[in-house]
Amino acid sequence: MVEARVRVIYGDTDQMGVVYYANYFRYFELARSDYFRASGGSYREVEKEGRMLPVVEASCHYRAPARYDDVLVVRAEVTEVRGASLTFTYEVRRESDGEVLCTGLTRHACVRRDGRPTRIPDEIVKLLAPR
Amino acid sequence: MVEARVRVIYGDTDQMGVVYYANYFRYFELARSDYFRASGGSYREVEKEGRMLPVVEASCHYRAPARYDDVLVVRAEVTEVRGASLTFTYEVRRESDGEVLCTGLTRHACVRRDGRPTRIPDEIVKLLAPR
Amino acid sequence: MVEARVRVIYGDTDQMGVVYYANYFRYFELARSDYFRASGGSYREVEKEGRMLPVVEASCHYRAPARYDDVLVVRAEVTEVRGASLTFTYEVRRESDGEVLCTGLTRHACVRRDGRPTRIPDEIVKLLAPR
Amino acid sequence: MVEARVRVIYGDTDQMGVVYYANYFRYFELARSDYFRASGGSYREVEKEGRMLPVVEASCHYRAPARYDDVLVVRAEVTEVRGASLTFTYEVRRESDGEVLCTGLTRHACVRRDGRPTRIPDEIVKLLAPR
Numbered sequence: 001m002v003e004a005r006v007r008v009i010y011g012d013t014d015q016m017g018v019v020y021y022a023n024y025f026r027y028f029e030l031a032r033s034d035y036f037r038a039s040g041g042s043y044r045e046v047e048k049e050g051r052m053l054p055v056v057e058a059s060c061h062y063r064a065p066a067r068y069d070d071v072l073v074v075r076a077e078v079t080e081v082r083g084a085s086l087t088f089t090y091e092v093r094r095e096s097d098g099e100v101l102c103t104g105l106t107r108h109a110c111v112r113r114d115g116r117p118t119r120i121p122d123e124i125v126k127l128l129a130p131r
Numbered sequence: 132m133v134e135a136r137v138r139v140i141y142g143d144t145d146q147m148g149v150v151y152y153a154n155y156f157r158y159f160e161l162a163r164s165d166y167f168r169a170s171g172g173s174y175r176e177v178e179k180e181g182r183m184l185p186v187v188e189a190s191c192h193y194r195a196p197a198r199y200d201d202v203l204v205v206r207a208e209v210t211e212v213r214g215a216s217l218t219f220t221y222e223v224r225r226e227s228d229g230e231v232l233c234t235g236l237t238r239h240a241c242v243r244r245d246g247r248p249t250r251i252p253d254e255i256v257k258l259l260a261p262r
Numbered sequence: 263m264v265e266a267r268v269r270v271i272y273g274d275t276d277q278m279g280v281v282y283y284a285n286y287f288r289y290f291e292l293a294r295s296d297y298f299r300a301s302g303g304s305y306r307e308v309e310k311e312g313r314m315l316p317v318v319e320a321s322c323h324y325r326a327p328a329r330y331d332d333v334l335v336v337r338a339e340v341t342e343v344r345g346a347s348l349t350f351t352y353e354v355r356r357e358s359d360g361e362v363l364c365t366g367l368t369r370h371a372c373v374r375r376d377g378r379p380t381r382i383p384d385e386i387v388k389l390l391a392p393r
Numbered sequence: 394m395v396e397a398r399v400r401v402i403y404g405d406t407d408q409m410g411v412v413y414y415a416n417y418f419r420y421f422e423l424a425r426s427d428y429f430r431a432s433g434g435s436y437r438e439v440e441k442e443g444r445m446l447p448v449v450e451a452s453c454h455y456r457a458p459a460r461y462d463d464v465l466v467v468r469a470e471v472t473e474v475r476g477a478s479l480t481f482t483y484e485v486r487r488e489s490d491g492e493v494l495c496t497g498l499t500r501h502a503c504v505r506r507d508g509r510p511t512r513i514p515d516e517i518v519k520l521l522a523p524r
Contacts, residue, residue: 010426022153
């Protein structure tokens, strides 16, 4: 489990005064890339292994809005690794009061450079081990 | 059912050379707002009625990547209207060959200005009727 | 001179209720890519020639705000072509009343795949001729 | 002078493999809002004073590209405060090697809620004092 922090800027909000719904998926990615780094690696290394992990499914449940200047704590963890796919789940909380603002997931395929699905190599599985 | 068209710009792509996964939710919004317009209305009128339709859930299944310069056809329709919530479903196709690139949905609550859930007013239900 | 049309979505606005300042540069790109298409070409062809036109300078003067649901008319034209660089200028108007909302420019270098500056090839100059 | 740090995500890059040119203006905003916070305040307080500081001009000179996973150091400082306007200048460096990737500026008007220009109140000038 890894926690990334991000401060909401004007550019993340919309005219309702809250973070635009699509932007939470950017926060998810931020935490996801921190997850790889936390194991001493980086998503760059996945690419060096000749593999990519494109998103094949993404979803988010919105409970309460984030606002300008809020510091968000974005928790990411790998909750499933199968032969050729893996799942990250996320939780976004407001740092000041700990309120959970949304939860979500992304499911990824493991593919070669030519786009064909392939088993996740052991080197990458190590980067994904639960922590 | 309404179809919006959008051309993929550089700013929509990422370094994999494909549209970044979060951006499809922007395309969904584009088609959603066209949906309101197609009934002679606008989401602005929803707000004038003192109602808002914040997204409470969003999801997308990605099948094939969209690329720079592709023209995308984004189909939106309302597939469920209940007392205080409604669901849009989406399909994104590449115009040139008709390939379905992704499908998705957004679920919306109907709330008053103070954020409390409320029955969707008849004036808004009319804007949402199947077509 | 080429005119692109774009409708402002929620995702383009910020909590001031107006289009976020960085997003005008996305609109500029939209019109810029239409400019190439208008000459029967595409920026893709520039890349096929083994050239790229990265932005080396960008600026925008904001006069009046664009709002949700506005249709914007984005005019682009090439105002200078020199050996290894070219300049696009832009004007964004609201379609409903013709008000000029901002003006801007982008200056581009012509580089090879290895990043070295190079004279703009004649095939590309043709795509850029005043119209 | 204030320095903000930001790590480049996939969503910030484009298919050239570098940060999309419009996104630097988002980084500028991040550093700008840190600038207010560094004086013990926040841009929120500017708004509480009934003032807004909309951007009236923005520009950026791009020298070298930022890439995925780079940590960027974004320096912001107020370089001019006049009666009803102020200027921020920015410099973005890559943290790993210190290379300057771009420089830029934003000029802001000080306006009341009704949009009319007004002298910058002393409370706000204090937040902007050179440091």
